[in-house]
Amino acid sequence: MKTRKDKKRDKERRQQDYRQRRWQQYARILDAIGLGDGFRMLKERTKTLLCSFGLPLPEIIADPSDPATQQVKKEIFQELEEAQVDVGETKLPFLEVYRILTPLVTVLQDATIDTDLSSHPDVRFLRRARTVCTEQYDGIIDSMLQVLANAVAHAVARSSEFDLRILWFRVEKPILEGVNRRSHRIKIEAEPCQRIEVMLDGSVRAVYRCGGDVREGFQWVNWSAKLFDGRDGQDYPVYIQKHALDRLHDRLRPFSHASVHLSLRMSLNHPVITPCKQDSTYLVEYRLAGRVRVGYLVARRLSDKIVITTFLFLTMQGTPEAQRLAQHLRLRRPDIEYNRLDRLSEFINTDLSKDRDLAHVFEESGCRDLLRLYCNESPASSLQAAVLRQYLGLTPPNKRIAECPRDILRINLIGLNHHPEHLTDQSPACHPPLMFSPEISRFPG
Numbered sequence: 001m002k003t004r005k006d007k008k009r010d011k012e013r014r015q016q017d018y019r020q021r022r023w024q025q026y027a028r029i030l031d032a033i034g035l036g037d038g039f040r041m042l043k044e045r046t047k048t049l050l051c052s053f054g055l056p057l058p059e060i061i062a063d064p065s066d067p068a069t070q071q072v073k074k075e076i077f078q079e080l081e082e083a084q085v086d087v088g089e090t091k092l093p094f095l096e097v098y099r100i101l102t103p104l105v106t107v108l109q110d111a112t113i114d115t116d117l118s119s120h121p122d123v124r125f126l127r128r129a130r131t132v133c134t135e136q137y138d139g140i141i142d143s144m145l146q147v148l149a150n151a152v153a154h155a156v157a158r159s160s161e162f163d164l165r166i167l168w169f170r171v172e173k174p175i176l177e178g179v180n181r182r183s184h185r186i187k188i189e190a191e192p193c194q195r196i197e198v199m200l201d202g203s204v205r206a207v208y209r210c211g212g213d214v215r216e217g218f219q220w221v222n223w224s225a226k227l228f229d230g231r232d233g234q235d236y237p238v239y240i241q242k243h244a245l246d247r248l249h250d251r252l253r254p255f256s257h258a259s260v261h262l263s264l265r266m267s268l269n270h271p272v273i274t275p276c277k278q279d280s281t282y283l284v285e286y287r288l289a290g291r292v293r294v295g296y297l298v299a300r301r302l303s304d305k306i307v308i309t310t311f312l313f314l315t316m317q318g319t320p321e322a323q324r325l326a327q328h329l330r331l332r333r334p335d336i337e338y339n340r341l342d343r344l345s346e347f348i349n350t351d352l353s354k355d356r357d358l359a360h361v362f363e364e365s366g367c368r369d370l371l372r373l374y375c376n377e378s379p380a381s382s383l384q385a386a387v388l389r390q391y392l393g394l395t396p397p398n399k400r401i402a403e404c405p406r407d408i409l410r411i412n413l414i415g416l417n418h419h420p421e422h423l424t425d426q427s428p429a430c431h432p433p434l435m436f437s438p439e440i441s442r443f444p445g
Helices: 003-033 036-040 044-050 067-082 094-109 119-159 242-251 255-267 322-331 333-338 356-364 368-372 385-394
Strands: 060-061 084-087 090-092 165-172 184-191 196-202 204-210 211-214 215-219 222-224 235-241 274-275 281-288 294-299 304-315
Touching: 003 036, 003 044, 003 090, 003 094, 003 119, 036 119, 044 094, 060 067, 067 094, 067 165, 067 184, 084 094, 090 094, 090 356, 094 119, 119 165, 119 255, 165 211, 165 215, 184 255, 196 304, 211 255, 235 242, 242 294, 242 304, 255 281, 255 294, 281 304, 294 368, 322 356, 333 356, 356 368, 356 385
Parallel strands: 060 184, 235 304
Antiparallel strands: 084 090, 165 184, 196 204, 204 235, 211 215, 222 235, 274 281, 281 294, 294 304
């Protein structure tokens, strides 16, 4: 039977083993920013102090009235457990970056160091660590928030649809200092769909109101009359038909439901509108992740509302790009459909950009973005320059093959990068906010 003294020794041994494992974990993480070796040389007291700065996991609060939000909560944590964050040239698990590295670099960059102890080895390390953390703070926080934003936004969007329910979320900043230290608090809520019936072309149609999360919370989409005629006037609530939603997901395969829905939200929140020849009909640019223009939403302005009736891919009849392709290549609707030029999937990994003649025509027609989509996960496209040349009766290019453009947009079919506007200033409290654009500049490769 163990004596009280034996039990005390066992307890101290377990505590020391725990501290050793903790120190090794911190050293491995700090290796990513070049501070691991210095951390290993610190006194035990200093290492213990630095290891005391940490955050719990993000707090996800689901709407108890909607079971879908409970499932979204599970999906968010599953994604975060598998996610990795780029820290310099190293990839680290998101949870380690969030719980350990983020609060640590935040504390170190603001550390106050006593100049009277500047010769002490631990103080020399802290001074160097403060410099390194100040230089790399923005990059670490940027990468961490991008992973967190993508996980939350895509999990919410996967279970959200305008004709069913609209899931949305709001975020509270973390607090890294003081007794009330806590992580991000993310609340997921559900908004019932708003369905009405309108008269379109002599028939009664069901339409659904568009809305979603913004910095201030949930907000329905409204467009000002100034967008249409340049004059101030009433605001029009925006509705969409189920037909338009179906065409979006059908014509933008193989992109995920979440990416298509999030891109729809961004296109509606920042509309770029072109009037059509028909009265009260407009083309609204649809951009994947707010950047890659792949088509148009067809909008009808009624007396008191806007209704999105369908989605046209960029090359389909009724778009300015289709008119230019008809002028340059004599491509009409049957030609477009026969060569499957009305499907986004056909342009992923196509070699049209290598054919100078065809690439020039597509770019002049306004389809430049379609030639720059590249994905390692997809096979080569069936839309090949040689096959299209043969169909059009064009002469061979005489080896006039250009290099692929350097600004290829690398895509991930699972999900695009999104920075929801209300996650753009979620740097820790007491530090200047980090500003991100809601529009991506590159797809992850």
